[in-house]
Amino acid sequence: MKILSIKSLALPEIRVIKFARFLDQRGYFCEPFRESDLLNSGQVDFLKGQKLVQQNENFSKANVARGLHFQWNPYMGKLVRTVKGRMVDMAMDIRKGSPNFGKIILYDMPINEAKDYNEWIWLPPGFAHGNFFVEETIIEYFCSGEYNPVNEAGISFLSTDLDWSLCDVNLKNLFDETIRKAGIISEKDKQNLTLKQWESDPRSENFKY
Numbered sequence: 001m002k003i004l005s006i007k008s009l010a011l012p013e014i015r016v017i018k019f020a021r022f023l024d025q026r027g028y029f030c031e032p033f034r035e036s037d038l039l040n041s042g043q044v045d046f047l048k049g050q051k052l053v054q055q056n057e058n059f060s061k062a063n064v065a066r067g068l069h070f071q072w073n074p075y076m077g078k079l080v081r082t083v084k085g086r087m088v089d090m091a092m093d094i095r096k097g098s099p100n101f102g103k104i105i106l107y108d109m110p111i112n113e114a115k116d117y118n119e120w121i122w123l124p125p126g127f128a129h130g131n132f133f134v135e136e137t138i139i140e141y142f143c144s145g146e147y148n149p150v151n152e153a154g155i156s157f158l159s160t161d162l163d164w165s166l167c168d169v170n171l172k173n174l175f176d177e178t179i180r181k182a183g184i185i186s187e188k189d190k191q192n193l194t195l196k197q198w199e200s201d202p203r204s205e206n207f208k209y
Contacts, residue, residue, distance in 0.1 A: 001034035003043055004117055010105050010166040014091050014127065015046055017120040030118060032081065033142070047122065050077065052142040057083075060133040063182040065175075066189065067130015068092055068104075071152040072206040074145030075125035081118060085137025086110035088171055090130040090157060091123050094198070097209035098126075102195050103163040106171040126207050128155050132178055153203060154192035161195045 002020035009016065017038075021030040038044050039052070060066070067090055070076070080089060092104040107121060123129050131139070155162075158179070164172055198204050 001031045001037040003037060006044065009091075009107060011091060011093055011100055011103065011127070013046075013093075013124055014105065014107075015122045016107065017044065017122065018117050019120070021116050021118060023114075023116050028113065028116075032118065032120075038079075046124070047079075050144050052079065052144055054143040054146050055140065056143065057138065057140045059138050060085075060087075060131075060136070061184065062133060062135050063178050064184045065130070065132040065157060065179060066186070068128035068155045068157055068192070069130065069152065070094060070125075070128045070154070070207075071145070071148055072125075072203075073148060073151040076143050076145035076147070077122065077124045078129055078141050078143055079120050079122050080129075080131075080139060080141040081120045082109045082111050083138040083140055084111055085133065085135050087131050087133055087137050087139050088174065089121050089123075090132070091121075092128045092155065092162065093126065094128050094155070094204070095126040095207050095209040096199070096204060100166075101209075102161070102199075103166050104157075106167045106175065108168075108171055126209075130157055132175055132183075134174065134178060153198065153201075154189060155195055155198050156189070156192035159192075159194040 004018040021028040093100040
């Protein structure tokens with residue numbers, strides 16, 4: 001795996017890892033994941049010691065929105081990439097006491113087969129995760145904890161008490177347009193909590209800054 005660069009986003013714990021694709025007249029080859037490069041080297045120190053124990057794949061139709069999800073016992077960090085299509089990833093700080101509590105960011109992750117790189121986005125425990133899609137899209141992600149439906153919750157991305165001030169304006173407008181036009185949301189996600197409801201929920205004590 002050839003890592004090209006690593007950057008932090010407006011929520012600095014959220015990182016983007018750019019890795020190389022090798023293009024030729026046939027198409028491209030890439031090595032998206034190598035444990036020794038990602039988990040056991042100083043190159044990506046924020047992943048050192050993590051154990052990625054579950055891999056998920058997700059297909060979404062155009063105008064689907066998912067999230068904002070999180071779990072505890074076990075805590076789950078996520079390493080996410082787009083395989084085909086266009087994902088806009090969503091992350092929100094849910095750590096009580098954090099100066100960024102309730103702030104959400106958006107990060108655009110489209111796929112272009114002609115580009116010589118792709119990206120992973122890392123969302124550590126303490127951040128709610130979601131995404132939306134403006135075209136048919138496949139994503140995959142590795143998780144640092146196995147899924148546990150007993151200890152999971154969600155905050156609604158439609159909740160009026162979220163803080164979108166760190167978001168790119170164009171991506172926020174794209175999100176609003178996607179939801180307004182034909183937003184497809186699961187019944188489960190429609191029942192997600194507001195930020196205020198979550199903050200007063202005793203389970204929120206599982207996430208502290």
